[in-house]
Amino acid sequence: MQTEFCKQLGIEVPIFAFTHCRDVVVAVSKAGGIGVLGAVGYSPAQLKEELDWIDAHIGDHIYGVDTAIPQKYEGMGETDPEKLVAMLQAAIPEQHRKFAAKLLADHGVPELPDADKEVTLSFSEAQGQLQVDEALTRPKCRMIVNALGTPPADIVEQVHASGRLIGALAGRLKHGINHKAAGLDFIVCQGSEGGGHAGEVTSMVLWPQMVDTVAPLPVLAAGGIGNGRQILAAMSMGVAGVWMGSMWLNATEAAAEPAQRESYLKASSEDTVRSRAWTGKTARMLKNEWTEAWERADTPDPLPMPLQGYLTFDAVRRTHLYAGSGECQKVAFNPVGQVVGQINESESCRDIMYRLLNEYADALEHVQSITPAE
Numbered sequence: 001m002q003t004e005f006c007k008q009l010g011i012e013v014p015i016f017a018f019t020h021c022r023d024v025v026v027a028v029s030k031a032g033g034i035g036v037l038g039a040v041g042y043s044p045a046q047l048k049e050e051l052d053w054i055d056a057h058i059g060d061h062i063y064g065v066d067t068a069i070p071q072k073y074e075g076m077g078e079t080d081p082e083k084l085v086a087m088l089q090a091a092i093p094e095q096h097r098k099f100a101a102k103l104l105a106d107h108g109v110p111e112l113p114d115a116d117k118e119v120t121l122s123f124s125e126a127q128g129q130l131q132v133d134e135a136l137t138r139p140k141c142r143m144i145v146n147a148l149g150t151p152p153a154d155i156v157e158q159v160h161a162s163g164r165l166i167g168a169l170a171g172r173l174k175h176g177i178n179h180k181a182a183g184l185d186f187i188v189c190q191g192s193e194g195g196g197h198a199g200e201v202t203s204m205v206l207w208p209q210m211v212d213t214v215a216p217l218p219v220l221a222a223g224g225i226g227n228g229r230q231i232l233a234a235m236s237m238g239v240a241g242v243w244m245g246s247m248w249l250n251a252t253e254a255a256a257e258p259a260q261r262e263s264y265l266k267a268s269s270e271d272t273v274r275s276r277a278w279t280g281k282t283a284r285m286l287k288n289e290w291t292e293a294w295e296r297a298d299t300p301d302p303l304p305m306p307l308q309g310y311l312t313f314d315a316v317r318r319t320h321l322y323a324g325s326g327e328c329q330k331v332a333f334n335p336v337g338q339v340v341g342q343i344n345e346s347e348s349c350r351d352i353m354y355r356l357l358n359e360y361a362d363a364l365e366h367v368q369s370i371t372p373a374e
């Protein structure tokens, strides 16, 4: 399964692990794939700390860093990160703040200590630029990926000048076409069933269209992959590798409280919803009273990105930190794809990688067994 793209990067198998957890990055890269650290929730100082840790633990392996610079967002054009954050905080209506606070209080979710209240969300070019600058100081960071849009031209140029690859997520063909026109090196094509921000078209339909549309650019298949049979299906459509997010959420190395793990373990593939209730853009997550509350006609509508994210940042922190308190899981932020129905146990990343490769080999053998020899 070593594709040309693997050779270009110098990895053994084309399995890309998107994660917000440094331990998962290291474990997957050490097991032959490549971990990509999602930096959206890290301040520049926190990102530096995470990358220091990764560099110290990953040995000779490589990794990637994922930023989130949306194509369009409130406050676009403001180049001073501090001014931008102050402006966004001031723009959140009091009615929305009260509504969110009441939902948490009604479900018994404790407040954060004052020291932990800093909002470290990065959803803009000014903040993304700082993350890219930090990532590019790291020789083992070999790829930059952008969520939510084509990265700005000067970042593309900067990453290329440093000798690294840059790609971006695409949930529609139009996104892939724009990424290619901007000179990106690869596309992460995410179908609707995937966790996090997701469009409407499913993986089975979107992947092969994307491969044909952006050829010869490498496409990584994302959305709905949790076992080796699904990897074989993706590879059969001409992709250069698979990009998985949900399957690492319950890995033994992942940072998650037992109650959040339990929510993922209990959920079926029918328990997710695409909702704007946490970030302001449509993202897939577990359905619960929080997602339902923001849908009702008599409640405030979610704000545009990144305002909703600034509003809910405190709720994200609180529902993760105090996942087992009160009825926290009824209002918790649990982003995940439909593949959550396949998460039935906690495995180490290394075991997940072995399982995926064994299942892939079995599935390939099965297909060969039903294909008549010439």
Ligand SMILES: Cc1cc2nc3c(=O)[nH]c(=O)nc-3n(C[C@H](O)[C@H](O)[C@H](O)COP(=O)(O)O)c2cc1C
Residues within 6 Å of the ligand: 018, 038, 039, 040, 066, 067, 068, 145, 146, 147, 148, 169, 190, 193, 194, 195, 196, 197, 222, 223, 224, 225, 243, 244, 245, 246, 247, 335, 336, 337, 338, 339
């Ligand atoms: C918890 C979670 C958070 C995510 N956050 C981001 C993000 O910050 N940046 C990004 O590029 N993709 C993000 N994604 C999407 C993943 O990169 C990936 O495309 C997706 O998980 C693939 O579908 P799957 O969940 O079915 O594996 C996130 C996914 C999950 C599950």
